[in-house]
Amino acid sequence: MVISVSSKLDFFSKYAVKTEIIKPKRIAFTVKSEDVRHIFEELIKQHGHGAFYVSTIAGTDLPGENKIRLDYYVVLLPEEETIVIRTYLDRSNPLVDSLVDIIPGVLSGECETHDLLGVFFKGNPFLKRGFFVALDVAEKGIYPLRKDSGV
Amino acid sequence: MVCNMGVTKVIEVPIITAEIPIGPQHPALHEPLLLKVYADGEEIIRAEVNTGYNHRGVEKLCEKNTFYRDLFIVGRVCGICNTVHANCYVRALEYLLDARPNNRARYLRVLAMELERIHSHMLINAVMAEIVGFDTLFMQIMLDRERVMKAKEILTGNRVLADYMIVGGVRRDIDEVKRARIRDLLLKLKPRVEYYKKVFMEDETIVKRLVDIGVLKPVDVTSHSLVGPVARGSGVKIDSRASDRYDAYDEIPFNVVTRTEGDSWARMMVRWDETLEAINMCLYILEKLPFDGNPVPDEKRLPRVIPHGESYARVEAQRGELTYYVMSDGRSPSPYRVKIRTPSFNNVINSAFMYVGLSIADVPVALTSLDPCISCMERVTVIDLEKNTRYKLTLRELAGGKV
Amino acid sequence: MRRPKILGLVLRNFAKRPATIQYPRVKTPIEEDSRGVQYADLTKCTGCTLCALECPADAITMTPIPQGYEVTAKNPRRIYPLIDYSKCVFCYRCVKVCPVNAYIVTSKYDIAGPTRISSEEYSLSTLKKVS
Numbered sequence: 001m002v003i004s005v006s007s008k009l010d011f012f013s014k015y016a017v018k019t020e021i022i023k024p025k026r027i028a029f030t031v032k033s034e035d036v037r038h039i040f041e042e043l044i045k046q047h048g049h050g051a052f053y054v055s056t057i058a059g060t061d062l063p064g065e066n067k068i069r070l071d072y073y074v075v076l077l078p079e080e081e082t083i084v085i086r087t088y089l090d091r092s093n094p095l096v097d098s099l100v101d102i103i104p105g106v107l108s109g110e111c112e113t114h115d116l117l118g119v120f121f122k123g124n125p126f127l128k129r130g131f132f133v134a135l136d137v138a139e140k141g142i143y144p145l146r147k148d149s150g151v
Numbered sequence: 152m153v154c155n156m157g158v159t160k161v162i163e164v165p166i167i168t169a170e171i172p173i174g175p176q177h178p179a180l181h182e183p184l185l186l187k188v189y190a191d192g193e194e195i196i197r198a199e200v201n202t203g204y205n206h207r208g209v210e211k212l213c214e215k216n217t218f219y220r221d222l223f224i225v226g227r228v229c230g231i232c233n234t235v236h237a238n239c240y241v242r243a244l245e246y247l248l249d250a251r252p253n254n255r256a257r258y259l260r261v262l263a264m265e266l267e268r269i270h271s272h273m274l275i276n277a278v279m280a281e282i283v284g285f286d287t288l289f290m291q292i293m294l295d296r297e298r299v300m301k302a303k304e305i306l307t308g309n310r311v312l313a314d315y316m317i318v319g320g321v322r323r324d325i326d327e328v329k330r331a332r333i334r335d336l337l338l339k340l341k342p343r344v345e346y347y348k349k350v351f352m353e354d355e356t357i358v359k360r361l362v363d364i365g366v367l368k369p370v371d372v373t374s375h376s377l378v379g380p381v382a383r384g385s386g387v388k389i390d391s392r393a394s395d396r397y398d399a400y401d402e403i404p405f406n407v408v409t410r411t412e413g414d415s416w417a418r419m420m421v422r423w424d425e426t427l428e429a430i431n432m433c434l435y436i437l438e439k440l441p442f443d444g445n446p447v448p449d450e451k452r453l454p455r456v457i458p459h460g461e462s463y464a465r466v467e468a469q470r471g472e473l474t475y476y477v478m479s480d481g482r483s484p485s486p487y488r489v490k491i492r493t494p495s496f497n498n499v500i501n502s503a504f505m506y507v508g509l510s511i512a513d514v515p516v517a518l519t520s521l522d523p524c525i526s527c528m529e530r531v532t533v534i535d536l537e538k539n540t541r542y543k544l545t546l547r548e549l550a551g552g553k554v
Numbered sequence: 555m556r557r558p559k560i561l562g563l564v565l566r567n568f569a570k571r572p573a574t575i576q577y578p579r580v581k582t583p584i585e586e587d588s589r590g591v592q593y594a595d596l597t598k599c600t601g602c603t604l605c606a607l608e609c610p611a612d613a614i615t616m617t618p619i620p621q622g623y624e625v626t627a628k629n630p631r632r633i634y635p636l637i638d639y640s641k642c643v644f645c646y647r648c649v650k651v652c653p654v655n656a657y658i659v660t661s662k663y664d665i666a667g668p669t670r671i672s673s674e675e676y677s678l679s680t681l682k683k684v685s
């Protein structure tokens with residue numbers, strides 16, 4: 001099982017800047033933010049839409065490093081192995097290519113991350129404030145999950 | 152018109168696309184969500200899911216409270232699936248601490264979660280019966296559901312909010328008397344569930360309303376990140392109980408139920424089969440419950456500091472894969488970040504494409520077959536500012552075709 | 555059209571007693587050890603405030619014990635945990651963390667009413683009055 005998964009991810013090595021482990025045993029590949037879209041395009045090209053799904057998009061604000069970290073949790077089927085594609089965005093201008101046109105399932109995750117953390121997904125026409133956040137908060141331009149938002 | 156008899160001309164009114172908001176408040180589903188469907192005559196041509204009515208900011212709240220206080224906060228993300236939320240969070244902490252509860256605790260955790268699965272699946276099947284206008288069946292299922300609620304009360308001390316999980320184990324043990332009583336209740340429940348399954352399979356009303364409604368192809372399931380019974384109803388085998396083998400799922404035998412039809416009916420049948428599967432698992436647990444020490448850790452002696460690190464736990468909630476990401480900085484008593492992704496968050500928001508082509512009366516059926524749980528999905532209170540002056544219908548009226 | 559499969563069940567139900575419980579005229583049967591109202595036994599409580607810190611709902615406020623009660627020497631600050639039951643979520647975290655196991659637990663659940671109810675009366679009743 002381990003072999004089949006790693007062979008599926010062979011092409012990752014050319015993108016991965018760093019690999020680490022998120023407990024328990026989830027491999028996290030840190031990649032450059034420009035590459036995120038290429039990776040998913042390649043994943044679809046090689047294995048098709050049926051071979052994985054994007055489970056979660058988790059954004060974390062790291063004001064100490066002036067970065068926003070974006071993790072895509074991808075579940076590979078049929079083994080159901082979770083891997084993480086991790087990228088760091090500039091906190092003052094968090095911009096990343098949207099995946100919504102190639103993987104419609106990221107819609108909910110991208111909209112939420114935009115609304116709560118202020119990450120812009122380039123090419124996602126559905127992004128809007130007030131998706132989850134109360135309108136009075138959203139109108140002030142506050143992103144509640146940023147550490148300095150004061151909410 | 153002048154000549155009223157012998158009309159020679161029929162004026163056809165051009166059908167204007169009608170926008171029909173369903174929700175955010177309707178008595179049938181008790182869930183605040185606005186599903187806007189655009190209809191051309193009876194046929195849906197576009198559907199939009201509007202959210203933001205119920206977000207309570209639990210993720211932010213978790214960052215502001217301590218690890219152990221969060222345990223009870225995450226249990227209140229959703230009432231119906233509170234033990235799975237707590238279990239997922241507790242396991243995320245246990246991964247960080249490298250702790251492992253003893254076997255008895257692991258079995259008892261699964262028992263609590265499977266009891267919850269039984270009552271949740273019975274509830275949504277009952278609601279489905281109500282939505283299609285079969286109230287008698289609704290009442291009957293809810294009456295039998297009381298048995299499993301009682302079993303949950305015996306096990307955890309409360310019918311709904313269990314507060315059963317704690318780092319390193321569970322919060323109360325069961326004795327022989329309780330064990331026999333829960334067993335008794337489940338044995339009485341089992342034939343009832345088998346009967347209801349048969350009703351769902353054979354009853355004309357139900358079959359007519361559910362079959363071939365809201366068909367999802369397997370490839371759509373994965374590309375839209377749909378999980379749980381929705382995925383399994385389309386033949387996509389996603390079950391984190393079988394793949395992650397957390398808690399005692401590595402020792403308890405069970406089958407992952409899948410069906411290939413992919414319609415609303417298949418999703419409901421997956422739920423009935425899983426209910427039976429869960430009853431069998433519970434009976435197995437009650438029979439084989441190991442005795443390897445006390446499953447209840449002393450809450451006064453829990454580790455005060457959670458080590459630095461990140462963990463990501465998955466759990467198969469009743470509605471699908473539920474994930475918790477917890478990050479601790481190793482210094483402060485509260486988590487640095489908690490990310491909760493609930494199954495309904497994917498299932499409801501990403502499934503707007505499913506409604507296209509259905510007739511208006513089928514929309515509630517398709518929505519209910521996803522088992523939407525909005526408080527799971529959204530987590531912040533918002534006062535609804537939308538002044539929608541257009542007419543609104545309840546889901547039930549809609550399902551009855553009173554448009 | 556076929557006869558609905560559920561007809562037999564319905565007819566049998568007609569003969570049965572109603573399943574609905576006429577609450578509050580009839581009490582709902584509940585478990586002896588289900589989680590109901592809990593309060594601190596002030597002969598044991600040391601006033602350490604741990605339960606108030608751990609309560610996830612912030613339902614507990616440490617309150618001075620009024621004059622006219624005999625307070626044990628273990629509680630030099632003369633404070634006790636006052637639980638606001640309208641905030642309490644009955645998670646029993648306070649019961650479990652108390653270092654001296656001071657909490658008394660009951661399965662009383664029917665506390666809803668027109669007035670706010672707190673643990674003041676219950677807790678103070680565990681203390682003797684100074685004559």
Ligand code: SF4
Pocket residue numbers: 608609610611612613614637641642643644645646647648649
């Ligand atoms: S039971 Fe829970 S919510 Fe209630 S007072 Fe105790 S700790 Fe607070």
Ligand code: SF4
Pocket residue numbers: 594598599600601602603604605606634635651652653654655656657
């Ligand atoms: S934890 Fe126990 S001893 Fe401390 S204040 Fe609360 S009831 Fe009193």
